[in-house]
Amino acid sequence: MDRYERILALHRTLRNSRYPVTVARLQDELGCSRATVYRDLAFLRDALMAPIVGDGEAGFRYDAAEADRFELPGLWLSSDELHALLAAQQLLSRSGGGMLSNALAPLQQRIEKLLDEHSSGRQWPVDRVRVIPHRSRRMDEQAFRFVCSAVLERKQLSFEYRARSTDEKTRRTVSPQRITHYRGNWYLDAWDHGREALRSFSVDRVGGARVLDAVARDIDEAELDRHLAGSYGIFSGEPKGWATIRFNARAARWVADEHWHSQQQGRALADGGYELRVPYSSPRELLMDVLHYGADAEIVEPASLREQARSLLALALSNYEN
Incomplete structure (x- = not known):
């Protein structure tokens, strides 16, 4: 365990302990010497301003009045957590046929930088994470961004929609509720103001999208599930x-x-x-x-x-x- 992970483990142990933790227990959990335990305690207390109280005889703990308010500065994750996050980022960026690569590239760079700090510059073979898209559809990245923005910002969305079954093209104004990833493709669940009903739209059929200033109408989660997830399939409706x-x-x-x-x-x-x-x-x-x-x-x-x-x-x- 390197120093970064020892500090993280030490913080978690002290935060989760109701009673003082002995130096012997910290040695065992951190896998280090007694002197290293004291150096890490001093760094956590003096450099990171952790509310450590106690001594080598009774043990160490966080001050109860300050423990809940104290957090390690910055992003502190273990190597295992960073590897899992990097694998998830690779899954997201590759499963959409590269659609999300540009948006997620900064995230990957930050994760890789943190991993480098853990491992003295060792290069991680991200190509070992393999994702094979299956029957995924081509999608307009800009339209996808507009849809996501409208969902998260709770704004109404206007777009042209070409139905796959009839190839009919219509203009829709909707209140986005949620975006769903289903069988390799993205769908928008929304309140259609023209139809005055809940509808699901395949995002790859969305064009000319723009986010409006009008606030989106919110539909209760239970009602969304009843109308859009009550039956089998993505365009399900209430079960018959x-x-x-x-x-x-x-x-x-x-x-x-x-x-x-x-x-x-x-x-x-x-x-x-x-x-x-x-x-x-x-x-x-x-x-x-x-x-x-x-x-x-x-x-x-x-x-x-x-x-x-x-x-x-x-x-x-x-x-x-x-």
Whole structure:
């Protein structure tokens, strides 16, 4: 443990201890000599102005009246915490196809500088963190920035939106509620003032965005979840029913560990299979995910959803008849 991490560990130990901590215990926790413990205590007290009280006989602690108000100056993180932060930064910058790289570049530089201070200039192989984007969509970085700014600043947002299903282009004015990352893509949950309803917008279909001066209308979190997260999929709406899907033993080893919905219900079957129940409103996305498992999955109910799956499979099979 280097001095930086010893000071951080010493601070945490003294702050979390209700009673004086002996020098022997500090030696054991910090993995250093008695003289080093005293030097670190002196640095923490004299240079960083920590409210240390006590002596070598009874032990050391923070003054109870000052402990809650004292914080180490600057950013004090352990090497493990910095490595985790650097890995998270790499994940964010690479998962969006580089969209966030420019915005996050200063953060990466600051993290790497802190790591260098920990390790005497050793270079960290950030290329060891590998992120492979899968079916992510191209996105206008400026539009993404405007959307994020409107969400965080609680301002209304105006933009042109081209629906993927119809290719229809409309102008929307919305009160942004939250931005959601789902299956490699970004979505905006918002109150649409023209439709007077909650809507989700795929950010890659947003163009000509501008943040307005008008304050955004805030919708209660419970109402957002009821309308936008109550059913299966990103464009879910309030649930209209429950779907029961049965997976054979081969697929069960995967599905039993998968998160399909916050309210999902699952149970193991006697033959080694797995039964999953999820609430749904629009069946399109649920059908695609079930059909992804091919012959390893079967929709049991409702009958209408089962019939839709059968029709889709028949259409797919017709592509191979000749």
